[in-house]
Structures are given as C-alpha cells and as structure tokens.
Amino acid sequence: MLGRPGWSRATRxxxxxxxxxYIALIVLSGGLCAVAIHEVLLIRLESQVAEAVQQEFLEIDRLIADGRDPRTGTAFSSVPDxxxxxxxxxxxxxxxxxxxFVxxxxxxxxxxxxxxxxLPDPTxxxxxxxARPYAVTDGSPPLxxxxxxxxxxxxxxxxxxxGASTGAFVVTVLPVTQRREIADLQTYAASALLGVALLASGCAWLLTGRILGPVRQLTETARLISQSDLTRRIPIARQHExxxxARTFNAxxxxxxxVFRREREFLLDASHELRGPVTISLGNLGLLRQRLTDDEAGTTIALISDELDRMGRIVGDLHLLADVPHPQFLQPERIDLETFVADLAVxxxxxxxxxWHVDALPEGVLVADRHRLTEAVVNLADNAVRHTSEADTVAIGAAVRxxxxxxxxxxxxxxxxxxxQPYIFDRFRRGTGAYLRYPGSGLGLAIVRAVAEAHGGRVELLSRPGSGARFTLVIPRPEGEAHRGADPDR
Structure with a gap:
C-alpha cells in the first residue's frame, strides 16, 4: 500500500x-506482421499442395492420352488397367x-x-x-x-x-512437416519480437530519458523555485527544441x-520612507502626553500634521504606482495640444x-489621458523648482512628430x-544631496516614468551637472492620426 502512490505516479x-x-506500437506492428506472414505461408502451402496434386493429375492424364498398356503394347481397355x-x-x-476408385x-x-x-471411412x-469433373490444365485443381x-x-x-469404364483418381496431402515448420517459424518470430521489443524498449527508455531530460530539469527547477530563491536556471547544452x-523558461x-527583486526593493524603500514620519509622529505624540505648554503643544501638533501629510502624499503616490497595471489606469481622450500646453504653463x-517660459505651443491633437499627463508634467515642473532658484529659468513646451x-x-x-542619471527614475531614489535641500519621497519621477510607459512611451533625460536638465515625455501617436504644426527647434 505504501508503494502504490509512487507506482501510480511513475505510470502517469x-x-x-x-x-x-512505443512498446504497444512495436507489439502491434509485430503482431500484424506475424499474422500477415502466417497467412502468406498458408497460401504458399496451399499453392504447393495444389502443384503436387496437379503434377499427379498430369501424369495420369498423359498415361490415358498415350492409350497403350506398356505391358502388352495394346490399347487400354478399362480404367483398372x-x-x-x-x-x-x-x-x-x-x-x-x-x-x-472403380x-x-x-x-x-x-x-x-x-x-x-x-483414412476416415466418411472421407x-x-x-x-x-467425384467432380475436372479438366486437366496448367492451372491449379480445386482442392x-x-x-x-x-x-x-x-x-x-x-x-x-x-471406353465404357469409369473411375476416380484421388490425391490427398497431409502437410504435417510444413505446418510444424510454420509453427516453429511463428515461435521463433514471437521470440524475436519479444527480444526486439525488450531491446527497443531499453533504447527507447534511454532515448526518451535523454530527450525529456530538459523537461525533468524544468519540472525540478520549477519545484525548487520559491520567492526567496529565483536564481536556479536550466543548463542549455545544444541547439534544439x-x-x-530551456531558454524560454530561463528568460x-x-x-x-x-519583478520580485523590484518588489522587495519597493517594500524595503517604502518601509524606510514611511518609518521616518511614523517615528516622528509617535515620538511627538508621546510628548503630548506630558504636560507641555500651549506653545509647545502647538508646535508639536504642527510637526505631526506635517509628517502625516508627507506620509499621506507617499501613500497616495504608492497607490498611483500600484494602479499603473490596471486596465482602467488611463482614460484616453482627444487633447488639443496648444490649449493643453498653455493650461499647463499657467x-x-x-x-x-x-x-517661467513656454518654448513651443504646437498645433495638433493627441489621444491620451489628460489628467495623467498633467500629473506627470506637474511632477517634472515641481522637480525643476526644487533644483532651481528664483533667478533660474523653468520652461515647458511640446512638439509634434x-x-x-x-x-x-x-x-x-x-x-x-x-x-x-541611470537611477533617477527609480522609486525612492533621489539625487545626491537632495535630502539636504528639500524634503521628498523620491516617487515623483517614478510616477512620471509610469505615466509615460502606460501610454506606451518613455521619459528621457538630457542633463549636465551645473547646466540644468531637460526631461522629455515621449508619447507615441497612432499611425494616421491627424496632426499639424512642426517643432520650431528642429
């Protein structure tokens, strides 16, 4: 009983x-071949018997056709002669x-x-x-x-x-020896078939084992994989299916x-970013339990409110990023670019x-989510504000390609x-020294990239230290979409 599950699994x-x-196919093919060979041998046996009977018939027919009794030299007078x-x-x-018979x-x-x-008496x-009339010919007699x-x-x-005398000449054959040879041949064939089946089964076992090796490796790898260990891969030895x-599975x-690495990084970063506001808020709430003066209590409450607001913004940004894969994340509509860019500038x-400047107000129409693009551009503008002073220039613009x-x-x-620059769009990643200049969660540029990718596009950065930066949202347009205007910079 204990071995039955393993045996059942092996048979499945x-x-x-x-x-x-494979064995069933070999046995079926061998069985059909054995039956066909047996039938062919029986047909051949009957043909040999018919030839033997025909030979005897021809000899007696020649004797009758000659018509002379060799003993007397006279013509045969009766069938007995x-x-x-x-x-x-x-x-x-x-x-x-x-x-x-006479x-x-x-x-x-x-x-x-x-x-x-x-011979049996009935026979x-x-x-x-x-006795049936039979004309002696070169063909086989009926048996x-x-x-x-x-x-x-x-x-x-x-x-x-x-003459007037009649009789019947009978030739009978009982091919015991030939039938025994056919039976022996069938026994040898069955033994050979069994040997071939065993040999072929062994070869098939080795061959299928080798062919199915990658499948077993894939199964074993999939069984051993867990969220904490995704490093296992299937080795690729040759170029075949x-x-x-294996390459597809490894990919x-x-x-x-x-995905899991990004998820772990996201959770670690989120916990790190949220730990600060929570710790500060809890610490200051602890102070409130003590008998603080009104001025101290007001200051503490303002600090807690500020930290909770920051935490709320972080949670809101995380919620937006979590909604990106949702099919309803985007609500596309036709956007007049000239009006859209002018509104954004305001x-x-x-x-x-x-x-503040506007580099270009293009004429044209874009099918996209107005609110998501607005959020992305506002995040880019807010990022520019944080890295500039009142004397610096911040400009927005658009171009139709x-x-x-x-x-x-x-x-x-x-x-x-x-x-x-390679990491600036990652979640919770901020530029070197940014935490010294302004507070933030490091999610703004990640949201910009998520909005661009949700539209099937991308975000590009062109910057040199000390010379400003240009962030560009590239949104693809369906082929054939009507557009007007040109980029004044190109």
Missing part, C-alpha cells in the same frame, strides 16, 4: 507513457496418398508415406461417390479438405474414363526574478517664483549628477 509520467506507447500401370510406376511423395469401390491405395495409416465414401488426427488434409479428385524551451525566470507657474508627441520641462538649475 510522460516518460513511462511514451515508453508504453490404367490404374494398375500408374501405381506400378509411381510412388507417392512425402506426406502424400494416392487412391483409385465403380465406387477402392481399387488401389498408396498410403505408405502418408502421416496416418488409414473414403466421399471420394468414392462425389477439398478433411480433418484427421494430425490436422487438416487436402485432396483433389480426377474422374477417369476409358529542448534548448529553446521567464529572469523576468520573474526582476498651472505650473503657481508652484514657485521662477523665470510624425510618430510621437514630445512634452518637456527644462530648467537652468544644478542639473543631475552623472552617477544619478
């Missing part, structure tokens, strides 16, 4: 099913019997080489009374059959007439590992006192350090 494995199918001469000259072949009575019987000593009566203790025998009957499957694991100019629309925000501030 694809390796075992392929092997069993023909039979006497024939039986004196001819001896039956192996497993053959010759019989002659007027329904047995006249001669040569059974010395026949496998049985005596003898059939021979004596049911009858009767059962004996040594198996089925074949016979042919030739009617004989000489299994290698392609999927690479993507899963990247909105962002209220963020802080800067030298044949296949895309570009929305940018540029500034003349301190720029982005070269070491920060």
């Amino acid at each position: 494995s694809i390796h075992t099913r392929i092997l069993l199918s 023909v039979f006497d001469v024939y039986f004196r000259r001819n001896v039956p072949s192996h497993e053959e019997a010759l019989l002659a 007027d329904g009575q047995l006249h001669h019987a040569a059974l010395s080489r026949f496998p049985i000593d005596r 003898l009566r059939v021979f004596a009374t049911s 009858g059959r009767f059962d004996t203790s040594r198996g089925e025998a074949y016979y042919g009957i030739l009617p004989v007439r000489v 299994a290698a392609e499957m 999927m694991l690479d993507r899963l590992e990247a 909105k962002v100019s209220a963020l802080a006192r800067r030298q 044949p296949d895309r629309v570009e929305l940018w925000v540029r500034d003349s501030g301190c720029g982005v350090a070269l070491g920060d």
Whole structure:
C-alpha cells in the first residue's frame, strides 16, 4: 500500500507513457506482421499442395492420352488397367496418398508415406461417390479438405474414363512437416519480437530519458523555485527544441526574478520612507502626553500634521504606482495640444517664483489621458523648482512628430549628477544631496516614468551637472492620426 502512490505516479509520467506507447506500437506492428506472414505461408502451402496434386493429375492424364498398356503394347481397355500401370510406376511423395476408385469401390491405395495409416471411412465414401469433373490444365485443381488426427488434409479428385469404364483418381496431402515448420517459424518470430521489443524498449527508455531530460530539469527547477530563491536556471547544452524551451523558461525566470527583486526593493524603500514620519509622529505624540505648554503643544501638533501629510502624499503616490497595471489606469481622450500646453504653463507657474517660459505651443491633437499627463508634467515642473532658484529659468513646451508627441520641462538649475542619471527614475531614489535641500519621497519621477510607459512611451533625460536638465515625455501617436504644426527647434 505504501508503494502504490509512487507506482501510480511513475505510470502517469510522460516518460513511462511514451515508453508504453512505443512498446504497444512495436507489439502491434509485430503482431500484424506475424499474422500477415502466417497467412502468406498458408497460401504458399496451399499453392504447393495444389502443384503436387496437379503434377499427379498430369501424369495420369498423359498415361490415358498415350492409350497403350506398356505391358502388352495394346490399347487400354478399362480404367483398372490404367490404374494398375500408374501405381506400378509411381510412388507417392512425402506426406502424400494416392487412391483409385472403380465403380465406387477402392481399387488401389498408396498410403505408405502418408502421416496416418488409414483414412476416415466418411472421407473414403466421399471420394468414392462425389467425384467432380475436372479438366486437366496448367492451372491449379480445386482442392477439398478433411480433418484427421494430425490436422487438416487436402485432396483433389480426377474422374477417369476409358471406353465404357469409369473411375476416380484421388490425391490427398497431409502437410504435417510444413505446418510444424510454420509453427516453429511463428515461435521463433514471437521470440524475436519479444527480444526486439525488450531491446527497443531499453533504447527507447534511454532515448526518451535523454530527450525529456530538459523537461525533468524544468519540472525540478520549477519545484525548487520559491520567492526567496529565483536564481536556479536550466543548463542549455545544444541547439534544439529542448534548448529553446530551456531558454524560454530561463528568460521567464529572469523576468520573474526582476519583478520580485523590484518588489522587495519597493517594500524595503517604502518601509524606510514611511518609518521616518511614523517615528516622528509617535515620538511627538508621546510628548503630548506630558504636560507641555500651549506653545509647545502647538508646535508639536504642527510637526505631526506635517509628517502625516508627507506620509499621506507617499501613500497616495504608492497607490498611483500600484494602479499603473490596471486596465482602467488611463482614460484616453482627444487633447488639443496648444490649449493643453498653455493650461499647463499657467498651472505650473503657481508652484514657485521662477523665470517661467513656454518654448513651443504646437498645433495638433493627441489621444491620451489628460489628467495623467498633467500629473506627470506637474511632477517634472515641481522637480525643476526644487533644483532651481528664483533667478533660474523653468520652461515647458511640446512638439509634434510624425510618430510621437514630445512634452518637456527644462530648467537652468544644478542639473543631475552623472552617477544619478541611470537611477533617477527609480522609486525612492533621489539625487545626491537632495535630502539636504528639500524634503521628498523620491516617487515623483517614478510616477512620471509610469505615466509615460502606460501610454506606451518613455521619459528621457538630457542633463549636465551645473547646466540644468531637460526631461522629455515621449508619447507615441497612432499611425494616421491627424496632426499639424512642426517643432520650431528642429
């Protein structure tokens, strides 16, 4: 009982099913071949028997056609004279019997080489009374059959007439030896089939095991994979379908590992960022339990409110980033770019006192989510404000290309350090020294990139330290979408 689950699992494995199918195919093919060969051998046996009977018929027919009794030199006067001469000259072949009947009575019987000593009486009566006319030709005579203790025998009957005398010449064959050879051949064939099946099964087991090796490795790898260990991969040895499957599976694991790694980083960063506001708020709430003065309590409450507001903004940004994969994240509509950019310029100019400019107001239409693009541009403008002073320039603009629309925000501030540029759009990543200049969560640029990618586009950065920065949203446009205007900078 304990071994039954393992045995059941083994019989359900694809390796075992392929092997069993292969064995079944071999056995079925061998069985059909054995039946076909057996039938061919039986047909050949009957053909040989018919040729033997035909040979005897031809000899007695030639004797009758010659018409002279060699003993006297005179013509045959009766059927018994023909039979006497024939039986004196001819001896039956192996497993053959010759019989002659005259007027329904047995006249001669040569059974010395026949496998049985005596023919059944019913068969003898059939021979004596049911002689069928048969014209001797080069073709095979019709054969009858009767059962004996040594198996089925074949016979042919030739009617004989000489003058007014009539008789019947019977040739019967009982091929015991040939049937035994056929049976032996079948036994040898069955043994050979069994040997071939065993040998082929062993080869098939090894071959299918080798072919299914990558599948087993894939299964084992998938079984061992967990969220905490996504480093296992299937080795790729050769260029074939299994290698392609292994490459595809490994690529999927690479993507899963990247997703889980980003998830872990996100959770670590989120917990780190939220821990500060929570700790500060809890600490100050502890102070409130003590008997603080009104001025101290007001200051503490203001500090707590500020930290809770910051935490609320972080949670809101995280919620927005979590909604990006949702199908309803975007609500596309037709946007008039000229009006849209002009409205954006008015909105962002209220963020802080800067030298605000509009680089370009393009004419054209873009199908996109107005609110998400507004949020992205405002985040870019807010980021520019944080890295500039009142004397610096902050500008926005847009350009229409044949296949895309570009929305940018540029500034003349301190720029982005070269070491920060590859990571500036990651969640909770801020530029070097940014925490000294202003508070923030490091999610604003991550939201910008998420909005761009949700539209099927991207965000680009062009910056040199000390020379400002230009952030560009690249939004693809469907082919054939109507557009007007051109980029004044190009």
